[in-house]
Amino acid sequence: MTSRTPRMESLQTDGPQAGERARVCDHPDCGAAGDYRAPVSRDRLNEYLWFCLEHVRAYNAAWDYHRDMDPQDIEADRLKAYTWDRPTWRVGSGAADLRDAEAAARAQAEELAGRRRRQRQRHRAGDRSEQAGAQPVSDRDRALEAMGLSAPVTWAAIRKRYRELVKSLHPDTNGGDKVAENRMKAVNEAYGILKALYL
Numbered sequence: 001m002t003s004r005t006p007r008m009e010s011l012q013t014d015g016p017q018a019g020e021r022a023r024v025c026d027h028p029d030c031g032a033a034g035d036y037r038a039p040v041s042r043d044r045l046n047e048y049l050w051f052c053l054e055h056v057r058a059y060n061a062a063w064d065y066h067r068d069m070d071p072q073d074i075e076a077d078r079l080k081a082y083t084w085d086r087p088t089w090r091v092g093s094g095a096a097d098l099r100d101a102e103a104a105a106r107a108q109a110e111e112l113a114g115r116r117r118r119q120r121q122r123h124r125a126g127d128r129s130e131q132a133g134a135q136p137v138s139d140r141d142r143a144l145e146a147m148g149l150s151a152p153v154t155w156a157a158i159r160k161r162y163r164e165l166v167k168s169l170h171p172d173t174n175g176g177d178k179v180a181e182n183r184m185k186a187v188n189e190a191y192g193i194l195k196a197l198y199l
Contacts, residue, residue, distance in 0.1 A: 027055040038063075114148075121150040140197055143190035155198040162191045 023034035026049040034050030038059050051059055066074045122145070144150055147161050165187045167173065174180035 023050045025052040025055055026050050027052070027058075030055060042067075118148060118150065125150065139193055143193040143197075146186050146190035147194075155194075158191070158194050158198065162187065 024030075025032045025034040030052060032052035032054075034052060036051050036053060036056035037048035038051060038056055039045045040047040040049055042065050049059070066077070069077070125141075141151065144153060144158075147158065147165060149158065149161055166184070169180045169184040169187065171177075171181060171184075
C-alpha cells in the first residue's frame with residue numbers, strides 16, 4: 001500500500017546559505033547534491049534523509065507507509081488519518097443534548113414528586129377514614145383517584161387534568177397501546193362521574 005505517501009520530490013528546500021557546505025545525497029555511492037528530503041521512516045516522519053532527484057524518485061517509488069503492518073493496524077491507522085490523528089466525538093453532542101437531558105430529568109423528577117404527593121394524600125385520607133370509622137370510599141373519590149386527583153378539588157382543576165390525560169393517553173400518541181387505551185377508558189368514565197357531580 002502506498003497511502004500516506006509524501007510527494008518527496010516536491011519537498012525541495014532553499015539552497016545552502018553562504019558559508020555552508022552543500023548537502024550530499026544520502027544514497028550510498030552518490031556524490032550529487034542532496035536537495036530533496038524524504039522522511040527517515042514511518043515512526044520518524046519529521047526526520048529526513050536528503051537525496052538527489054534520481055534517488056528521491058527511487059525512494060518515493062519504494063515507499064510504503066504501511067509496510068510490516070497487519071490489516072487491522074492498517075485500517076485503524078487509516079481511520080485515524082481521516083481526522084488528521086485528532087480525537088473525535090459524536091456530531092450533535094454538546095449544549096443541545098445537555099439541555100434535552102436536563103429537561104427530561106426535571107420532568108421525571110416532577111412526575112415522581114407528584115406521585116409521592118398523591119400517595120401521601122391518599123395515605124392521609126386513609127388515616128382520616130380510619131379515624132372516622134372507616135367510611136366506604138365514594139364514587140367521587142374513586143373517580144378523582146382514577147384521574148390522579150384528590151379532594152378538595154375545583155371543577156376547573158378537574159377539566160385541566162382531564163385535558164392533560166387525554167393528550168398523553170390518546171391512541172395517536174401511544175400507537176394503539178392497550179394499557180393506555182384502558183387507562184383512557186377509565187379516565188373518561190371518571191370524568192363523566194365527576195361532571196355529573198360538579199355541574
